[in-house]
Amino acid sequence: MTATPHPHPSAALAEFAANLRFEDIPAPVLRRAEDLLIDCLASILAGANMRPIQAMERYAAAMGPTDGAAEVLISRRKTSPLFAAMVNAAAAHVVEQDDVHNGSVFHPAAVVFPPALAVAQALGRSGKDLLVASVAGYEVGIRIGEYLGRSHYKIFHTTGTAGTLAAAVTVGRLLNLNAEQMLHALGSAGTQAAGLWEFLRDAADSKQLHTAKAAADGLTAAYLAKEGFTGASHILEGEQGLAAGMSTDADPARLVDRLGERWALSETSFKYHASCRHTHPAADALQQVMREYKLRDTDLAEVITHVHQGAIDVLGPVVDPKTVHQSKFSMGTVLALIAREDRAGLAEFDAALGNADVAALRTKVRMELDPEVDAAYPERWIGKVTVHTTDGRILQGRVDEPKGDPGNTLSREEIEEKVMRLGMYAQAASEGEIRDLINTIWDLENIARMGTLLPNR
Amino acid sequence: MTATPHPHPSAALAEFAANLRFEDIPAPVLRRAEDLLIDCLASILAGANMRPIQAMERYAAAMGPTDGAAEVLISRRKTSPLFAAMVNAAAAHVVEQDDVHNGSVFHPAAVVFPPALAVAQALGRSGKDLLVASVAGYEVGIRIGEYLGRSHYKIFHTTGTAGTLAAAVTVGRLLNLNAEQMLHALGSAGTQAAGLWEFLRDAADSKQLHTAKAAADGLTAAYLAKEGFTGASHILEGEQGLAAGMSTDADPARLVDRLGERWALSETSFKYHASCRHTHPAADALQQVMREYKLRDTDLAEVITHVHQGAIDVLGPVVDPKTVHQSKFSMGTVLALIAREDRAGLAEFDAALGNADVAALRTKVRMELDPEVDAAYPERWIGKVTVHTTDGRILQGRVDEPKGDPGNTLSREEIEEKVMRLGMYAQAASEGEIRDLINTIWDLENIARMGTLLPNR
Numbered sequence: 001m002t003a004t005p006h007p008h009p010s011a012a013l014a015e016f017a018a019n020l021r022f023e024d025i026p027a028p029v030l031r032r033a034e035d036l037l038i039d040c041l042a043s044i045l046a047g048a049n050m051r052p053i054q055a056m057e058r059y060a061a062a063m064g065p066t067d068g069a070a071e072v073l074i075s076r077r078k079t080s081p082l083f084a085a086m087v088n089a090a091a092a093h094v095v096e097q098d099d100v101h102n103g104s105v106f107h108p109a110a111v112v113f114p115p116a117l118a119v120a121q122a123l124g125r126s127g128k129d130l131l132v133a134s135v136a137g138y139e140v141g142i143r144i145g146e147y148l149g150r151s152h153y154k155i156f157h158t159t160g161t162a163g164t165l166a167a168a169v170t171v172g173r174l175l176n177l178n179a180e181q182m183l184h185a186l187g188s189a190g191t192q193a194a195g196l197w198e199f200l201r202d203a204a205d206s207k208q209l210h211t212a213k214a215a216a217d218g219l220t221a222a223y224l225a226k227e228g229f230t231g232a233s234h235i236l237e238g239e240q241g242l243a244a245g246m247s248t249d250a251d252p253a254r255l256v257d258r259l260g261e262r263w264a265l266s267e268t269s270f271k272y273h274a275s276c277r278h279t280h281p282a283a284d285a286l287q288q289v290m291r292e293y294k295l296r297d298t299d300l301a302e303v304i305t306h307v308h309q310g311a312i313d314v315l316g317p318v319v320d321p322k323t324v325h326q327s328k329f330s331m332g333t334v335l336a337l338i339a340r341e342d343r344a345g346l347a348e349f350d351a352a353l354g355n356a357d358v359a360a361l362r363t364k365v366r367m368e369l370d371p372e373v374d375a376a377y378p379e380r381w382i383g384k385v386t387v388h389t390t391d392g393r394i395l396q397g398r399v400d401e402p403k404g405d406p407g408n409t410l411s412r413e414e415i416e417e418k419v420m421r422l423g424m425y426a427q428a429a430s431e432g433e434i435r436d437l438i439n440t441i442w443d444l445e446n447i448a449r450m451g452t453l454l455p456n457r
Numbered sequence: 458m459t460a461t462p463h464p465h466p467s468a469a470l471a472e473f474a475a476n477l478r479f480e481d482i483p484a485p486v487l488r489r490a491e492d493l494l495i496d497c498l499a500s501i502l503a504g505a506n507m508r509p510i511q512a513m514e515r516y517a518a519a520m521g522p523t524d525g526a527a528e529v530l531i532s533r534r535k536t537s538p539l540f541a542a543m544v545n546a547a548a549a550h551v552v553e554q555d556d557v558h559n560g561s562v563f564h565p566a567a568v569v570f571p572p573a574l575a576v577a578q579a580l581g582r583s584g585k586d587l588l589v590a591s592v593a594g595y596e597v598g599i600r601i602g603e604y605l606g607r608s609h610y611k612i613f614h615t616t617g618t619a620g621t622l623a624a625a626v627t628v629g630r631l632l633n634l635n636a637e638q639m640l641h642a643l644g645s646a647g648t649q650a651a652g653l654w655e656f657l658r659d660a661a662d663s664k665q666l667h668t669a670k671a672a673a674d675g676l677t678a679a680y681l682a683k684e685g686f687t688g689a690s691h692i693l694e695g696e697q698g699l700a701a702g703m704s705t706d707a708d709p710a711r712l713v714d715r716l717g718e719r720w721a722l723s724e725t726s727f728k729y730h731a732s733c734r735h736t737h738p739a740a741d742a743l744q745q746v747m748r749e750y751k752l753r754d755t756d757l758a759e760v761i762t763h764v765h766q767g768a769i770d771v772l773g774p775v776v777d778p779k780t781v782h783q784s785k786f787s788m789g790t791v792l793a794l795i796a797r798e799d800r801a802g803l804a805e806f807d808a809a810l811g812n813a814d815v816a817a818l819r820t821k822v823r824m825e826l827d828p829e830v831d832a833a834y835p836e837r838w839i840g841k842v843t844v845h846t847t848d849g850r851i852l853q854g855r856v857d858e859p860k861g862d863p864g865n866t867l868s869r870e871e872i873e874e875k876v877m878r879l880g881m882y883a884q885a886a887s888e889g890e891i892r893d894l895i896n897t898i899w900d901l902e903n904i905a906r907m908g909t910l911l912p913n914r
Binding site (some may be wrong): 062063064066068080082083108118154156159166174184188190193195196197199200201202204205206209223224231234235236240245290337 | 549649651657686697698
């Protein structure tokens with residue numbers, strides 16, 4: 001690295017993405033890409049029956065072709081890659097179980113894998129091609145998210161904005177765009193980049209629209225570049241480019257940070273619990289205490305979670321959750337599920353709504369601001385709990401990295417378990433089908449030509 | 458009007474659009490909507506063979522259905538309304554002959570009529586429905602453009618951003634969305650709104666992508682709302698909404714400015730000459746002198762154009778135009794065509810490139826900053842020229858509103874002439890077909906069910 005600003009960061013990213021070869025990517029990065037892919041596919045299946053996803057699929061069926069080589073995983077319908085990418089990307093994000101890159105506050109899987117899979121199927125690309133394209137999308141998208149920075153994230157959903165460029169790079173790689181075409185694709189993607197947080201106030205469906213459109217618009221940008229359609233060459237750093245319009249603290253050095261040496265994909269975290277990420281450190285710390293001392297939920301008199309301010313800001317208002325979705329933002333509910341079920345997954349949240357025992361346990365949990373935890377955030381998400389038992393013991397639990405973070409990641413066994421649970425959740429696939437799906441992804445590197453992942457129904 | 462801010466401007470716009478009835482719209486506004494529609498259709502046909510439009514059409518053919526009720530005018534292909542709207546909207550903007558609303562610096566036709574036509578055809582709506590939907594799109598889109606203001610336009614292409622919401626309202630009206638659904642459509646449209654000026658530096662194709670995507674994304678937002686997909690309820694004025702992210706001088710009062718009383722559609726200007734709008738006032742003033750004194754081009758010794766600073770900024774650098782497109786930004790070329798041909802249309806520009814007489818005449822034209830003209834801009838675009846003739850006369854020309862502005866608008870005869878020229882330009886339709894098309898639009902109000910506008914080839 002050097003203190004001299006790169007003269008053309010957008011071109012450096014385009015060149016990196018266009019020239020990345022399978023042989024350049026370390027084996028652990030490839031394995032991790034497979035982990036993230038199967039994690040994403042499971043999230044898609046889990047989102048199959050959600051209202052906004054069903055609405056999106058009806059729209060796609062009305063506007064898109066009724067046949068094609070790309071697979072809408074939630075309905076097993078075949079169509080053109082545009083619509084398969086759109087619906088699968090919407091579904092990937094809806095149950096809030098898809099991956100997250102902490103530093104860029106960006107969910108790469110939902111916008112990278114759906115277009116990668118759809119285009120690989122449409123063009124009959126190999127599993128290796130799919131992997132290379134996905135890695136390129138992660139590396140470029142994460143750096144763009146880091147570049148756009150905190151000022152951007154205050155108003156814009158980075159997964160929608162940076163995600164459009166990540167999807168363009170992913171698809172561009174599968175289309176074998178050269179560096180010049182890839183730069184055009186970045187230009188056309190960046191000038192479509194969008195996604196505002198305003199929907200949060202209404203709990204509206206826009207989060208799913210953002211991932212759907214990032215995937216679809218990035219795909220559009222790449223295909224147009226292949227057709228000779230041109231874009232701005234400095235879309236990221238130019239005077240009227242993405243950062244000029246949507247960020248006040250953009251740092252161009254982040255765009256080209258150790259390209260080809262640092263693998264940002266490997267920094268990406270899995271979501272283990274099916275709840276707001278701010279609940280995860282405390283959930284892990286309580287689980288540690290429960291397991292170590294072989295406690296039952298009835299042993300708990302009080303649980304104090306020692307948290308960062310952000311957790312209090314987001315979770316504090318949720319005292320009496322009225323919906324399943326809202327209960328995922330209730331620290332008391334999450335910890336009650338850990339205490340009772342040793343798990344806070346999708347099925348546990350569904351069953352817990354209105355349960356009197358869960359509600360009673362919820363009132364025994366409270367949050368306290370902890371200076372050490374708060375100072376470490378957001379680089380590190382430390383979990384600390386103090387448990388008072390009904391027999392008068394005071395027990396401490398602590399995790400320094402929540403389950404799913406790179407330093408405390410999931411094993412393949414744990415990933416398979418999560419995938420099986422998510423995959424079965426909406427009955428969008430049978431146990432055998434999910435087992436086959438897992439095996440397909442573990443063998444991805446050896447697939448010569450990507451076909452459909454699920455059998456016809 | 459009142460000094461009290463409207464409590465919910467986004468909802469006021471949604472309600473206006475959902476409840477607008479044919480009977481509410483004054484007849485002159487309806488006639489003007491027909492004028493703008495045929496003007497747009499002619500622009501679409503004129504853009505048929507342009508490289509970026511052909512690229513977009515190949516993309517649409519690859520991703521969309523091969524059949525449907527919506528008509529891609531440039532190829533006469535039928536497909537779903539999404540792709541017809543996308544390609545027609547791209548084509549509408551490419552020859553720079555489509556309309557403009559001065560106050561909002563917004564080109565409404567390109568983003569309103571293509572989705573209106575496509576959806577009216579797909580759903581078999583009436584000509585009256587098409588008119589009401591288009592008027593709703595103009596009224597809402599123009600007010601949003603005015604609201605986003607000059608700070609927005611510095612970085613963002615308003616036709617791309619405000620255009621997405623204009624398209625959503627237009628399509629929403631054809632889908633008979635109620636006010637609540639229309640507000641969801643605005644939310645989903647606003648969170649997709651995008652379009653950066655950065656492409657200007659490369660003369661890249663993004664301007665066409667912006668109109669195409671505004672039309673397509675607005676259509677998507679409206680159809681999703683019909684399917685129950687929700688959006689932010691304060692997308693325009695909210696704390697993390699469109700203006701919060703993309704404007705520093707947004708004035709919410711502009712959003713609800715005399716809704717239903719002021720018809721912003723009627724303020725929209727036609728482009729008469731096929732050149733940069735900054736050349737139009739001087740072109741009209743020279744044409745006045747040429748006609749009044751019955752001059753020929755060989756009579757001209759020198760032409761001084763008295764202009765606003767913006768004209769010097771944009772046109773000043775173009776001394777020796779190398780392409781047809783660039784020659785449309787050359788004041789000397791435009792005035793040479795007026796002097797020689799009494800017209801600066803698409804065909805004249807094509808023929809003028811490399812013509813030695815045009816080049817010689819070009820050197821006799823110069824721009825001078827004029828305090829009166831500069832002070833009146835941008836509310837009024839005054840044209841002033843001083844002509845020195847070879848026989849020693851000094852003649853003055855002046856127009857207070859360039860041809861095509863509301864105070865100096867085109868007659869139906871002039872519109873028909875423009876439409877005929879544009880329609881024939883790319884040989885995308887025959888003279889008879891264009892004549893039929895004109896007659897269809899003049900009779901739009903009486904069409905019970907919109908079908909295709911052009912016969913199969």
